Amino acid sequence: MSGPPGGDLARRFLAAAEALMPASRREWGRAMLAELDQVAGRAARWRFAAGAARAALTVPRGRRLPWLAAIVLAGAGCAAGAAIRMLAPGAGVAAAVLVPGLPAICAWIVLAARRPARQDGLAGRVVQVAAVAAIAACPVVALQAITRYPQGSAGPLTGGWLVLMMVFSADLTCYLCLVLRPAAPLAAGRRSGLLGLAAALVMVGCFLLHQFLGVPAAATWAAAPAAVLAAVVLAARYDGSPLSVMGAALWAVLLGGLAWFIVTMMTASRAISLDARDPATIAEAHSQGAASVLAWAAADDLGASIMILTFVFTLLIIMLSAWGVLIAQDIRRSTPAAASQPSDRCNCHSYR
Amino acid sequence: VTRNRKPSRQTAAVLHALAADPAGWRYGYDLGRQTSLQAGSLYPILMRLADRGQLEARWEPDPPPGRPARHLYRLTAAGLALAAAAAPAAPAVLRARPRLQPGGA
Numbered sequence: 510m511s512g513p514p515g516g517d518l519a520r521r522f523l524a525a526a527e528a529l530m531p532a533s534r535r536e537w538g539r540a541m542l543a544e545l546d547q548v549a550g551r552a553a554r555w556r557f558a559a560g561a562a563r564a565a566l567t568v569p570r571g572r573r574l575p576w577l578a579a580i581v582l583a584g585a586g587c588a589a590g591a592a593i594r595m596l597a598p599g600a601g602v603a604a605a606v607l608v609p610g611l612p613a614i615c616a617w618i619v620l621a622a623r624r625p626a627r628q629d630g631l632a633g634r635v636v637q638v639a640a641v642a643a644i645a646a647c648p649v650v651a652l653q654a655i656t657r658y659p660q661g662s663a664g665p666l667t668g669g670w671l672v673l674m675m676v677f678s679a680d681l682t683c684y685l686c687l688v689l690r691p692a693a694p695l696a697a698g699r700r701s702g703l704l705g706l707a708a709a710l711v712m713v714g715c716f717l718l719h720q721f722l723g724v725p726a727a728a729t730w731a732a733a734p735a736a737v738l739a740a741v742v743l744a745a746r747y748d749g750s751p752l753s754v755m756g757a758a759l760w761a762v763l764l765g766g767l768a769w770f771i772v773t774m775m776t777a778s779r780a781i782s783l784d785a786r787d788p789a790t791i792a793e794a795h796s797q798g799a800a801s802v803l804a805w806a807a808a809d810d811l812g813a814s815i816m817i818l819t820f821v822f823t824l825l826i827i828m829l830s831a832w833g834v835l836i837a838q839d840i841r842r843s844t845p846a847a848a849s850q851p852s853d854r855c856n857c858h859s860y861r
Numbered sequence: 862v863t864r865n866r867k868p869s870r871q872t873a874a875v876l877h878a879l880a881a882d883p884a885g886w887r888y889g890y891d892l893g894r895q896t897s898l899q900a901g902s903l904y905p906i907l908m909r910l911a912d913r914g915q916l917e918a919r920w921e922p923d924p925p926p927g928r929p930a931r932h933l934y935r936l937t938a939a940g941l942a943l944a945a946a947a948a949p950a951a952p953a954v955l956r957a958r959p960r961l962q963p964g965g966a
C-alpha cells in the first residue's frame with residue numbers, strides 16, 4: 510500500500526532521516542522508503558519508519574575505527590592537559606582533564622562514526638578546510654584567554670564552568686559534524702561556500718576596525734547580520750534556488766561565528782594580559798568577575814563571547830540546517846521521479 | 862584483517878531465511894516479518910552482509926503500475942556458506958510465520 514500523495518508523516522519522517530545518510534548509504538535509504546510504501550496500516554507504518562530511521566541514523570560504518578586519529582587526539586589531549594597544569598595550576602585537575610579531554614573525545618567520535626566527506630570543487634574544499642581550522646582554533650583561543658583571566662588562577666573550576674565546557678565541546682562537535690559530513694543539500698557549494706566565507710571575512714574586518722581604528726561597536730554589531738544578509742541576497746540574485754540561499758546563510762553564520770569568536774578571544778586575551786598587570790584590575794575581576802558563569806558572561810566581553818558562540822550561533826545554525834533539509838525534502842517531493850526512481854547503476858550488484 | 866566472528870542470532874535468522882530459497886529474491890518487509898526483526902535491526906544486518914559481499918541486492922525490474930520498485934536481496938555464494946555455518950543458531954529466534962507472496966505486503 511502506498512501512502513497518500515506526497516507522503517504521510519511516517520514517510521516524511523523517514524525521508525528526513527534518509528536525507529541525513531552518507532551518500533554511500535543513500536541507496537539503502539531509498540530501499541527503506543520504497544519498502545515503507547508497501548506497508549499498510551498507520552501503526553505498522555510508524556513502527557517500520559521508526560526502525561528504519563534508527564537504521565538510517567546509525568548505519569554501520571563499514572570500516573575500521575580510525576586508530577591513528579585516536580592516538581593523535583590522545584597525544585594532543587595529554588599535551589594540552591599538561592600545559593594547563595603548568596600554566597594555570599589553580600584551575601584544578603578536573604579542568605586539566607576535561608578541557609582538552611572533552612573536545613578530543615568528541616572529535617574522535619565524529620571521525621570514528623562518519624567518514625569525512627570531501628566537498629565538491631575547490632571552493633567547497635577551501636571552505637571545509639577553513640572551517641575545520643577555525644573549529645580547532647576555538648578551544649585553543651578560549652583556553653588561552655581563560656588561563657589569562659585573573660579569576661582563572663583563583664581556584665578550581667565550579668560546576669557551572671564544567672557544564673559550560675561540556676556544552677562548548679558539544680557545540681564544537683556539532684560544527685565538526687556539519688563541516689565534515691553535511692547533509693547533501695547543505696554541502697558548501699561553490700557559490701554558497703564562497704559567499705559564506707566572504708561574509709565571515711567582512712565580520713572579522715569590521716571587528717578589527719572596531720578594535721584598532723575605533724569604529725563604534727554598534728557598527729560592528731550591525732555588520733554581522735548585514736554580512737549574512739548580503740550573502741543571502743547575492744545567493745538569491747545569482748542562483749535563486751532556496752537551497753543555495755540557505756547554504757549561503759548557513760555557511761556565513763558558521764564561518765562568521767567561528768571567525769568572530771576567535772578574533773574576540775584573541776583581542777580579549779590580549780587586553781587581559783595588559784590590564785592584569787594592574788593589581789586593581791585583578792581585584793576588580795575577583796570582586797565582580799566570575800562569581801558565577803552567568804555573572805561572568807554578563808560582566809565582560811570574554812564571557813559574552815563564549816556564551817554567544819555557544820548558544821546564539823549554535824541555535825541559528827541548527828535552525829538553518831533544519832530549514833535547509835526541509836526545503837530539500839520539498840524539492841525532492843515536487844520531483845517524485847528523481848526521488849523515487851532507483852538509479853541504473855544499482856540494478857544488480859552487491860554493496861562493496 | 863578479516864574477522865571471522867560467529868554471526869549473531871539475529872544475523873543467523875536472516876541468513877536462514879534467505880538461504881531457504883537461495884535463488885529467490887526477497888524484500889525487506891517480508892524478511893522482517895519472517896524473522897520477527899524490526900527494520901532498525903534488519904537493515905543494518907543487510908548492510909553488513911552486503912558490505913562483506915555475502916548479499917547481493919537489486920531493484921525490482923518490473924514493478925506493478927502505481928507501486929514503486931522494491932529493493933530485493935539474496936545471498937551470494939559466500940553468504941550461503943556463512944548461512945550453512947550459522948545454521949544451528951538460526952531457529953532459536955525464528956517464529957513460525959507464513960511466508961508472504963512476493964509483491965504483497
